[in-house]
Amino acid sequence: MSYHTSIMLDECIEGLNIKENGIYVDLTFGGGGHSKAILEKLKGGHLYAFDQDEDAGKNAQDIDSSSFTFIQSNFRYLKKYLKFYGVNKVDGILADLGVSSHQINEATRGFSTRFEGPLDMRMGQSTDKTAEQVLNEYSEQELHKILGMYGEVKNAKTLAAEIVRQRVNSPLRTIGDFKNILSRYASRGRENKYFAQVFQAVRIEVNEELKVLEEMLGQSEEVLKEGGRLAVMSFHSLEDRIVKNYVNKGKVHGDVEKDIFGNLLRPFQPVNKKPITAKEEELKLNNRARSAKLRVAEKL
Template identity: 65%
Template sequence: MMEYHVPVMLGECLEGLNIDPKGVYVDVTFGGGGHSKAILEKLDGGRLLAFDQDDDARENAQEITDKQFTFVSANFRHLKKYLRVHGVRKVDGILADLGISSHQIDEPSRGFSTRFDGELDMRMNPKGGRSAKEVLNTYSVEELHKIFGMYGEVKNAKTVAQAIDMARINKPIESIEELKAILMPLAPKHREFKYFAQVFQAIRIEVNEELAVLEEFLEQVPEVLNDNGRLVVMSYHSLEDRMVKNFIRGGHVDGRIEKDFYGNVLKPLAAVSRKPIVANEEELQRNPRARSAKLRIAEKPEN
């Protein structure tokens, strides 16, 4: 399972959770199970529930025989609902390792990576929802312009949208190589790979509704955390990190701040680390994908 996805900042995540051996914890992004296995090693009489909607992750979870472990085959936007299904109302810690796993990136058939050719899918749950292919072939130029600009922070987002629109008149865009061929003339010289990654990120976020999922998840966290319970979130791009930072700072992902009569900021969580934690040099050497990771830790204060 560790080969499926090398857990990023594993030690820092475990420290951030401040694990009580008899506590109840949730890993909302099970993936290859690296973080979950490490949490289970610290439990003695406690409980861990792990969420993932990916079939591969469910197969990985079957390897874990620990009675303290429960796998939930669902998207973590349904956190509260599925905790209640499994008889849990409050937990002591929640871990979220956002983004896609190394395995998903390296599997050509999933369509996440620009390094391989394959069908443009990009669904984290391949059984449901619209694929990348559907987004590219059915969205209007205006909708494509919006997602490339907002989710990929692509400088020439409108030009990309128009180029896709022109290309799909002749035939549907179905493969990674077909999309890259459209993007190549528009990419900045010597920065093609980064440019492709930005466009692919935008499509992936749209396909999986990643920012909406994150917002729905964060809004449920204060309700399910016990007093002094911890939230540990690892993000891999600025859009997600900004949402997490804003939520911890003021209880709203858009950065709104509300104050009480005395001018105190109304917020359900308190930051444990003022700045995001990043991987050390030794880990970066071992796992280059940790380079963009930012870890934020918050705690629910006692009432």
């Protein structure tokens, strides 16, 4: 099984509008599919690739190119590491926000409800917070909030109360422990969707995914050259809403700022009015592409 199948590869590369001698950043290296495609376009340029996952770092060792630098770090430190390497401005930034196929299919990572394993869900193994910690240590109010906000779970309050009640006598240690609770509150025939919503909520909290995304978008404004491209591929509505707001309105929460003449103040302009989605041919080969939305913007 391959580490990860890159989604909308051609669309991402086209969106970046790559210059041969440009400087580019792949914020989510994963299996290296997008990075390798970018490198094929470069002659005299350079690619900096980020990934906090140690397994992804092993994949990066396969790329032997003087035009490539791998950075084992969360992309929330984009500006910091570019400065470390003496880079002030770049021509393009690509971010694939999805969980890699490898992370989903590796039982020990705890991302999937299909396997038994530890309640981990960390994108990077060096971080401290795990799903086990969230579920066993967060207050009922905190659990209610993350389940409702990040998973849009309809019975979030009831589920949060049950998690707290159950963990008093028997702490949650494994995916099986957690699923035993969830199965009582899932609608018949919709168990998998319910599990996915809850797991998404916990995963987002463990990795601070929305906060990290907001930090990255703010930094992208600072490091992209005028005319540079930002391409972000999201896989659920919470991420896409943040990216859409930032690209269209200049603010991640959708508020608008205008100058004295009433002109909208924003750092980017969208290249495509609507998000790009996977073609039918790709959907037949990779069902995970169905939820992907790619937004491309150009620095003003």
